[in-house]
Amino acid sequence: MSTTAASPAAAIPASILEKVPRLMDELPKHSKPAALGDKVLSYGTAGFRDNADILGSTFHRMGMLAVLRSKKEHKITGLMVTASHNAAPDNGVKLVDADGGMLAQSWEKYAMQLANANTEKVVEVLDTIIRTEKIDVDQTGNIFIARDTRVSSEHLSELAREGALLLGGNVLDFGLQTTPQLHHFIRMWNHEQYNKGDWASEAGYYNMLVDAFKQLTSGVDQKKLEMRTPLYVDCAHGVGAIQLAKLAKDLGDMLHIEIRNTPEDGELNFECGAEHAQKARKHPAGFSRDADRGKRACSLDGDADRVVFHYFDVQGEWHLLDGDKIACLFAGFFAEKLKTLELASEISLGVVQTAYANGAAYNYLKANNVQVAMAKTGVKYCHHKALDYDIGIYFEANGHGTVMMKDHVVDRLHKMESTLTDEKKKYALANITAAHQLINQAVGDALSDALFVEALLIQHDWSIAQWDAIYQDLPSRQTKVKIADRTVVKTTEDETAATAPEALKAAVESLVASAGPNARAFVRPSGTEDAVRVYAEAETQEGADALALAVAKAVHEHAGGIGDAPSAFVA
Structure with missing residues (x-):
């Protein structure tokens, strides 16, 4: 797939029908279902989500919109078929922008107009988008598609593919992937630094994570790593179980992983997963106080873009370590490395929280001289606010979050590599660059976030209880x-x-x-x-x-x- 920019002169037809006359034949085959009634579908932080039975027309039209977005940006865009932590009968669609992040907010209105339009109005909406955005419809549109494990996902994915093909899109279907993996593929393919590089594939994704994890734990005795107790992972009966099994194989003795709640042994997200653990404040199915005391565990959600950690203490009491505690652990790492490198005054570090973040986490960060900013509830608002910092960390309490490092910071760090002679500074520099490689820069990624947590616990030689004790949540x-x-x-x-x-x-x-x-x-x-x-x-x-x-x-x-x-x- 080419990502070469087109000529600035756009061939804008009076109507898309001039280029795609068969639209008039195809659109009635994908009319809005009567079951939708007067319901208005809303494109939120997580895209469209609803009962899978009423989303056929939505997926067909989002395939078309993804192509228009690609033609506008002259880059690959993505379409993820998932309803994340929702119940199994639901499904949804998230569009992925050219930078690997969420769809630009200015295009969310187009998604809603298209999804909610009556069949006879779809062409009018498409024409409006093309004229407003000055889209050259002859430009190539390249789309990556992936899906989760829901029964409905394969069919809905095919409808999206058909919609994309209808408007002249080239479609590459990655099949079963986590949501963050699709974001990663798009970022890698569109970014000049990585285009066609070793990390721009599924195997490359695992290699990237494993290599970074190895670097972050390189100072630890290999026998100590091999003897370390396993991480028990609740995969919410979702796609994360399939992908984590591949990652665990590549990690080998560096990190022992025990997978629970696979797609074969239960209903997606039912009484398990990150959403269940964080909202219900209850341990997931498949874990018990008698069998799992002292074991280090975490829970992914259905599409593996969220992670929270948890454990039963020796008395059998269950403890949750949510996104707030993950953010504090990560912030401590970056603050320490910047201080060692004498860059704390040059490179800004900040943590973005929402109003739902526990006050104890805020107090902990302030006590450790880490800047804290508040954002409106919703990961897209946190992501935008985190861009105010050179290194921006954001996590919602539900475990969705990441760390973003600006390109100029990465360039600055690479330039230092040949100038450092102090071993402590060399180690700090190697650590911070490995962290940049490990952490998904585009979107929250449960697999990479969980690995970074594990790497930091290994560095600190902490148990999960010792990490939990850095502060106590306010009730x-x-x-x-x-x-x-x-x-x-x-x-x-x-x-x-x-x-x-x-x-x-x-x-x-x-x-x-x-x-x-x-x-x-x-x-x-x-x-x-x-x-x-x-x-x-x-x-x-x-x-x-x-x-x-x-x-x-x-x-x-x-x-x-x-x-x-x-x-x-x-x-």
């Missing part, structure tokens, strides 16, 4: 309140404080002020339903519960609550 509680119109509730951009209604703003501030030290609470309108999400923290669980309930009652009173005032928590 928290989440709930929600149904209201007549969620648009009446306004917040600051980072969602940490309400701005309207005024009475609600004042009530929340008063309740937090009277809830004791380290108390915090915020409200935010749901993105999908007429409800308001409530989050509260306090010194004790009883205090967090009481504050959350009091704030929920304030929402009901001041924001048009439906039904009786809250008297208990709603999950």
Whole structure:
């Protein structure tokens, strides 16, 4: 597939029908299903997601949109068939942009217009996109497609392929892959530094991770690595199990991995996976306090772009180490290496959190002189905010996150390689460049993030309990309140404080002020339903519960609550 830029002169037809007359015959074969009714499909952080049975027309049209995006950028774009942590009957589609990241927000509106258009309006929407974006429809469009293990994924993937071919796209289907692997392939193929390089394939992806892990653990005695206890991985019965098995084989004795919850032995995401562990605060199926005490474990989600760690202590109590704790571990590594290299004042390092990040994580980072920025809930907002730093770390509590290092930082580090004589600095430099190789720069990647966690625990010679002890989470509680119109509730951009209604703003501030030290609470309108999400923290669980309930009652009173005032928590 060529990634050569086209001539700036664009051949824009009056209508796409001039170039693709058979559109009129093909589109009625993929009409919106009657089951959709008046429902409006919304392209969120994770693309479109819904019951797989009603998404056929959506996939066909997203194949066309992916081609138009490729023609616009003169680069490969991607289409991932997955509903991530959703239940098995659902499916979804994520478009991957030319840099390997999420679809540009300016194109999300096109995705929604196309997905929701009646059949007779699809050509009109396509024409509008082509004219607005000045797309040369004769330009080659190259698409990479991959899918997860859902029963519906192969069929929906084929519909997307048909849509892409209809608009003249070249399609390369990678079959079963994790979402981050597809992002990686696109980034590698489109980036001049890596194009056609050793890492631009599935085997190259594993080689890249294994080589980086080897570098990060090179200072550890090989026999000690071989004797280290295994990492037990809950793969949510998803595609991560298939890909992790390949990676584990390449890792060999460097890291022993025991895979649980494969696609063959259970229903996708059912009572397992990162989402279950983090939201339900409960260990995944396939793990027990009696059989797994002291074992180091982690959970992926259905498409392996999230990871959280967990363990049972010797008393049998289950502990969760979420995205906040992962971010703090990573931040400590980069802060230490930059300090050793005397680059801390030259290269900016920051961690991006959302309002849902535990206050103890924020306090830990500030105590260790790491800059912290707040972003609106949603990984795309965290990703954008992380670009404000030379090295930007972002993780949502659900375990979705990564570390991004800007090109000028990488160039600066490579230029230092020939100038350093101090062994401690050489080691720090080798470590930070290996970390850049290991961590997926485009998107959260459960496999690479888990390997980086393991490498750092090996470097520190820490058990998972010792890592867990770097700080103790403040007790928290989440709930929600149904209201007549969620648009009446306004917040600051980072969602940490309400701005309207005024009475609600004042009530929340008063309740937090009277809830004791380290108390915090915020409200935010749901993105999908007429409800308001409530989050509260306090010194004790009883205090967090009481504050959350009091704030929920304030929402009901001041924001048009439906039904009786809250008297208990709603999950």
